[in-house]
Amino acid sequence: MHDIRAIRENPAAFDAALARRGLPAMSSDILSVDEARRAAILAAETAQAAQNAASKEVGAAKARGDEAEFERLRALVAEKKAEVAAMNEKAGAEDARLKSILETIPNLPLPEVPEGADEAGNVELRRWGTPRGMDFPPKEHFDIAGAKVGLDFATAAKLSGSRFVVMQGAVLRVHRALAQFMLDTHVNEHGLTETWTPVLVKDEAMYGTGQLPKFTEDSYQTTNGWWLVPTSEVTLTNFVAGEIVDEAALPIRMTAHTQCFRSEAGSAGKDTTGMLRQHQFEKVEMVSITTPETSLAEHERMTGCAEAILQKLGLPYRVIVLCTGDMGFGATKTHDLEVWLPGQNTYREISSVSVCGDFQARRMNARFRPAGGGKPEFVHTLNGSGLAVGRCLIAVLENGQQADGSVDLPAVLHPYLGGKTRITPDGALA
Template identity: 80%
Template sequence: MHDIRLIRETPAAFDAALARRGLAPLSSEILALDEDRRAKILAAETAQADQNRASKEVGAAKARGDEAEFDRLRALVAEKKAEIARLTAEAAEEDDRLRRMLLEIPNLPLGEVPDGKDEEDNVEIRRWGSPRTFDFQPLEHFDIPAVKPGMDFETAAKLSGSRFVVLKGAVIRVHRALAQFMLDTHIAEHGLTETWTPVLVKEEAMYGTNQLPKFAEDSYQTTNGWWLIPTSEVTLTNTVAGDIVDEAKLPIRMTAHTQCFRSEAGSAGKDTTGMLRQHQFEKVEMVTICTPDTALAEHERMTRCAEAILEKLGIPYRTIVLCTGDMGFGAQKTHDLEAWLPGQNKYREISSVSTCGTFQARRMNARFRPASGGKPEHLATLNGSGLAVGRCLIAVLENGQQADGSVDLPAALHPYLGGKTRIAADGTLV
């Protein structure tokens, strides 16, 4: 959420930043509402002072037997009481309108973020690995003979409908190995703290990480008001909601492996084949809580953590910085990692790493106490996939496929598979 004081002080800069996201100016509307709200608060305070003064004078008028003055003052007290109630209610209503307005305005992009309208304007900043040259036509993951016995879309459709999959045998074992490998790497080599969190959260948690109110249709809600998390960014980030953290305890770096749920309401017709875009999937998420002045350095660090997973698996990838028109709602700056998928002959997103500045912390009222003293300040938050397990499985299967229908598996996974090194063409792990 945005700092109303910053909008008051620099309205032109606020509107210019919104324009970079393709949005119309909003500062005038925001400030008019804010000014009216503050005027009503001031009027209520003035009326309260008048009421207090009249209340004191009522007794004196009564004591000296001035009935006319007594009646006048008593009527004034009643009048001011009604006026205070009206002004307070109107100010509260406008405060709620202002908060709802601010909740639906996206974060402002950092100056270094490239301008652009959509993904075509994103900028590649580095590339690792070379796509393998095949002496046969590479297949998409779901058509590879070794994969077919362990990836069942028909049974999933019978159970749940489209955009679900049943994994079994060697395929699910590789999927599980990938998640374990990611966690172990982040914990042992990257210094992240493993955390296990619920997948059902209260509404305020979804507001805190900006899934609500704007993106309600992209998530699932239970009949008793809980929300299924679209990513453990929601739970990990909200661990500091309402808290004041000592600066000495920062940064807080966490990782979690969870089930995630998305309705994909905004992705109708996209990636309908295979398991690239599912309603239920698993991710190993990374979240960092830090001071605002260290957020950009943490962003680079977190990006490297995600890149390291792909490098250890031998998956070619490229890192891009998203332009203003393609950046997520809560982000100030985002790096996407795109893994090479030979079956599609293109790079596809496998991780998105974003710094949000104080945007989410304001929504959560999450602050830190500076080591130098002074008032508590809002924290900075960052989140990123490290990685999306299902998409990583796709990359491993497609890049490791062989002409005989088998799949060679990355050496980094062999210890997690009991020394097995590939999936044979008949779907067995060997």
């Protein structure tokens, strides 16, 4: 949510930032509604003051025994009461109109974010690792013999439709091991607090992180009103909704491994084969709550936490900064990590780490009390994948594949697999 005062103070800067997002100028329309809202509020307050003054005079007239004046003032109070109610209703309507505009406008990009219309404008920051040379044509994960045994898309389609998978055996063991490895690394080495949260949330939680109202079609809602979380960013970030925390308690750093659910409403025809883009998947999420002064440093730290997972797994990747036209709705700056997939002969996104500034905090009314005193300020929120478990499984399978259809597994996973080091061509751990 945007700060209306900031728009009032510098409408040109607001419009310039929107232009970098590829959006038209909006400050004039916003300020017109804001002016009508403020006028309605002032009118309501003025009417209320007149009602209060008349109410006091009613008692005085009664005490003097001036029956005519008493009746006149009593009628005036009734008239002012109706006027106040009408003015308050109008002020409420104008306030709701302003909110409905502001809540659908995306966050403004930081000045250092590269300008661009789409993913072609993203800028690569660095690479790690060298893709392994293979003396055979590399296959995609669903065609590798050892993995194919444990990936059942036909049964999943029978049960649920497209973009689901049933996993069994060795592949599932590796999937589970990846999630445990990620959690252990984030907790033991990165200082994140492991957290277990519901996957069913109320409207307010989805609104707080920006999924509602703009992206209703991208999420699933139950018949009794709960929403299935698209990521535990929703639950973890909303821990501070409506709260005022002490600055000494910041930063708050959490991680959670959950099921995630997305309708993929805007991705028709994309990545329909395999596990890359599914309606139900697992993710290990990272969320940080910070002060405004520390959020950019925290963004770099969180990016490093996600990179550490890929490095320990020995998976080549690159880090890119998203351009203004490719950033998510709530982000003010985003780093994407793209892992090398030999089967596709390209890098694909496996993590997105974003700093949101006070954009989500304003929606949630999440603030902190400065250590040096003064009025409470809005916190800054950050979120990032650490990592998407299914996509990480794809990368492990494709990068570890051998000519005979077996898969060599990363050394850091061996302790989680009872010392097993590979998936055989027939789909067993060995």
